[in-house]
Amino acid sequence: xxxxxxxxxxxxxxxxRVELQLRDGKLVDVxxxxxxxxxxxxxxxxxxxxxxxxxxxxxxxxxCSATHKVTAxxxxxxxxxxxxxxxxxxxxxxxxxGGHIQSHALHLFCLILPDLYxxxxxxxxxxxKVPLAQAGLDLKAFGNRIQKIAGGRVIHPVNPVFGGxxxxxxxxxxxxxxxxxxxxxxxxxxxxxxxxxxxxxxxxSPVIGTAVATGLQDEFALTGDCLWYGNxxxxxxxxxxxxxxxxxxxxxxxxxxxxxxxxxxTGALARDRLATGRNISRNALADHHGIHGNNxxxxxEVGWALHRVGQLLETLLRASRSExxxxxxxxxxxGIGTAAMEAPRGLLLHxxxxxxxxxxxxxxxxxxxxxNQRVIAAQIMADLTDEKxxxxxxxxxxxxxxxxxPCISCAVHLVTVENPSSLSDYQ
Amino acid sequence: xxxxxxxxxxxxxxxxxxxCQLTLLNNEDSLAELAHVVELHNFPLLSSACGNAEALDxxxxxxxxxxxxxxxxxxxxxxxxxxxxxxxxCALTGGVxxxxxxxxxxAMVSIYGKAGAEWDTFPPxxxxxxxxxxxxxxxxxxxxxxxxxxxxxxxxxGWPSHQVMPxxxxxxxxxxxxxxxxDCAPCLGPITQAGCDALCPGLGVPCEGCRxxxxxxxxxxxxxxxxxxxxxxxxxxxxLERFGAAL
Ligand code: SF4
Ligand code: SF4
Numbered sequence: 001x002x003x004x005x006x007x008x009x010x011x012x013x014x015x016x017r018v019e020l021q022l023r024d025g026k027l028v029d030v031x032x033x034x035x036x037x038x039x040x041x042x043x044x045x046x047x048x049x050x051x052x053x054x055x056x057x058x059x060x061x062x063x064c065s066a067t068h069k070v071t072a073x074x075x076x077x078x079x080x081x082x083x084x085x086x087x088x089x090x091x092x093x094x095x096x097x098g099g100h101i102q103s104h105a106l107h108l109f110c111l112i113l114p115d116l117y118x119x120x121x122x123x124x125x126x127x128x129k130v131p132l133a134q135a136g137l138d139l140k141a142f143g144n145r146i147q148k149i150a151g152g153r154v155i156h157p158v159n160p161v162f163g164g165x166x167x168x169x170x171x172x173x174x175x176x177x178x179x180x181x182x183x184x185x186x187x188x189x190x191x192x193x194x195x196x197x198x199x200x201x202x203x204x205s206p207v208i209g210t211a212v213a214t215g216l217q218d219e220f221a222l223t224g225d226c227l228w229y230g231n232x233x234x235x236x237x238x239x240x241x242x243x244x245x246x247x248x249x250x251x252x253x254x255x256x257x258x259x260x261x262x263x264x265x266t267g268a269l270a271r272d273r274l275a276t277g278r279n280i281s282r283n284a285l286a287d288h289h290g291i292h293g294n295n296x297x298x299x300x301e302v303g304w305a306l307h308r309v310g311q312l313l314e315t316l317l318r319a320s321r322s323e324x325x326x327x328x329x330x331x332x333x334x335g336i337g338t339a340a341m342e343a344p345r346g347l348l349l350h351x352x353x354x355x356x357x358x359x360x361x362x363x364x365x366x367x368x369x370x371x372n373q374r375v376i377a378a379q380i381m382a383d384l385t386d387e388k389x390x391x392x393x394x395x396x397x398x399x400x401x402x403x404x405x406p407c408i409s410c411a412v413h414l415v416t417v418e419n420p421s422s423l424s425d426y427q
Numbered sequence: 428x429x430x431x432x433x434x435x436x437x438x439x440x441x442x443x444x445x446x447c448q449l450t451l452l453n454n455e456d457s458l459a460e461l462a463h464v465v466e467l468h469n470f471p472l473l474s475s476a477c478g479n480a481e482a483l484d485x486x487x488x489x490x491x492x493x494x495x496x497x498x499x500x501x502x503x504x505x506x507x508x509x510x511x512x513x514x515x516x517c518a519l520t521g522g523v524x525x526x527x528x529x530x531x532x533x534a535m536v537s538i539y540g541k542a543g544a545e546w547d548t549f550p551p552x553x554x555x556x557x558x559x560x561x562x563x564x565x566x567x568x569x570x571x572x573x574x575x576x577x578x579x580x581x582x583x584x585g586w587p588s589h590q591v592m593p594x595x596x597x598x599x600x601x602x603x604x605x606x607x608x609x610d611c612a613p614c615l616g617p618i619t620q621a622g623c624d625a626l627c628p629g630l631g632v633p634c635e636g637c638r639x640x641x642x643x644x645x646x647x648x649x650x651x652x653x654x655x656x657x658x659x660x661x662x663x664x665x666x667l668e669r670f671g672a673a674l
Binding site: 056059120124 | 444465471476531626635
């Protein structure tokens with residue numbers, strides 16, 4: 001028996017490890033471990049006032065900080081039946097789209113592109129003056145500029161607040177953004193075509209897992225009240241716990257989705273598969289490279305995000321400066337609220353139980369990477385059953401994990417805290 | 428101490444959200460230039476090259492320490508680095524990680540089940556509790572240019588100078604509306620180290636104190652102001668706790 005260990009996984013967010021077991025030279029078992037250190041966010045939010053929680057929760061993960069913050073707010077607002085003003089909703093969506101573009105650009109250009117050129121990192125590509133590398137960074141910068149303007153800060157944005165947003169960005173800033181967007185919309189078809197031509201992906205078998213996503217109403221959006229999975233099954237987002245049935249597992253620090261409909265696949269490729277018939281057309285190319293098609297689906301999605309940013313900017317530029325930004329609540333209320341969001345790397349759910357003084361008594365967070373945990377291991381097994389070469393086994397296993405665009409910081413912060421009495425002395 | 432470029436650089440991450448290293452990568456316009464003056468030796472998020480250099484010029488350290496294994500890694504890197512720089516609130520004070528108080532063991536078990544009981548961890552500690560720190564960059568996260576400035580200054584044998592003053596002073600300079608006086612908002616500007624150009628109050632959002640407490644901060648006075656503004660004792664404590672400003 002031989003054990004090959006890839007630790008740490010590089011060019012992925014967070015600390016993870018893959019273990020490959022070989023018997024008589026043949027791959028017989030794969031374990032994916034998500035090994036982030038404990039930060040105990042769950043203990044931290046219970047007993048706090050709910051309007052403070054989104055600021056803390058965004059610190060779970062930087063790449064998805066905007067998504068975490070907005071999802072937390074949405075869940076808490078749902079719990080108290082607070083409806084935020086349309087202008088606030090539009091700015092929050094703009095912020096999320098900026099985050100989407102930033103995150104996809106980071107993944108495609110900083111983490112994946114080096115594999116396509118066979119270099120250890122984008123720094124080397126920049127030294128060699130590979131044009132796609134700098135262009136990709138420029139796209140990432142554009143996503144960040146959207147986040148900066150809509151959110152006030154690129155990482156851990158400050159504009160989204162309980163009930164809406166804190167301030168309306170300047171008109172001139174939006175105009176500058178709109179101008180820059182025109183250039184991106186003009187250049188994107190050619191730019192993305194050059195990226196899609198690079199198809200230096202390992203040989204892959206069909207993608208494993210039941211695709212699941214939210215936001216698939218008539219028009220595709222980043223958030224929604226329902227979850228779609230498999231062949232057109234739909235359930236209410238608030239029933240997520242039945243679908244996923246997450247349980248702790250001893251060998252990894254993230255919970256495991258044991259639901260019967262699984263194992264689940266979430267992310268750009270899952271969205272692409274489920275989007276048939278919605279206004280985001282399918283990316284047929286994404287079917288050719290197995291799970292590496294997730295990268296191609298992300299390319300496609302950047303185009304959609306640019307388009308959607310354009311629509312929003314048009315509305316926002318016309319909005320009056322005196323429209324309300326925030327719904328005030330005379331008094332805190334109790335309630336139970338869930339919000340489902342498509343984070344760049346897949347489905348994210350926040351769920352809170354709040355008492356009548358506005359204090360959090362229970363919290364549950366389901367993250368995309370924890371959902372994908374099972375299929376990642378299964379996919380490595382399927383793609384590499386016939387591979388004998390050790391170096392190649394390590395390399396391709398790492399590339400498969402990378403293709404899911406995992407975010408391990410997020411994945412290990414998701415355990416339900418349902419027994420507040422056992423935690424009350426931590427506050 | 429002068430360096431001849433390229434400098435050998437490593438990024439160490441402990442218990443954190445990765446926001447500080449992403450902040451470095453958010454300098455998209457400067458990475459190409461950076462590529463010519465640094466050589467990456469350990470930066471798992473950015474690079475697959477894990478050079479096993481015997482000596483490093485600069486180690487940038489993000490996150491707080493929560494386990495003996497992390498301490499070992501920190502000591503090993505300190506031994507071979509000429510300069511070690513702590514980046515961000517997690518590394519400087521423990522950051523939001525350090526907010527969890529009380530018996531850690533119990534929290535571990537209630538969150539991670541049985542596996543939590545066997546996990547060898549301790550409450551989040553800042554880097555300077557274990558090793559000598561040559562430079563500090565505050566913020567949660569820091570401003571992107573602060574990281575570039577630090578690397579540039581190191582290349583020239585120095586360290587960026589900064590003024591010791593509270594965020595409030597930057598608000599005065601920028602003629603921002605005072606949120607504490609006018610809105611009775613829980614703004615921590617009076618006791619927080621400046622350097623962000625009063626980013627949040629400038630946008631109408633109260634400062635949460637992410638750059639840490641300024642030396643000689645008058646906490647008693649701020650406490651009195653908050654009580655007068657109508658905040659409860661618990662609200663004040665929770666607010667101050669976020670970035671280690673609680674007494
Ligand atoms: S200081 Fe803030 S941004 Fe930096 S790693 Fe810690 S939580 Fe993240
Ligand atoms: S204003 Fe306060 S919370 Fe905002 S960035 Fe500056 S120090 Fe941090």
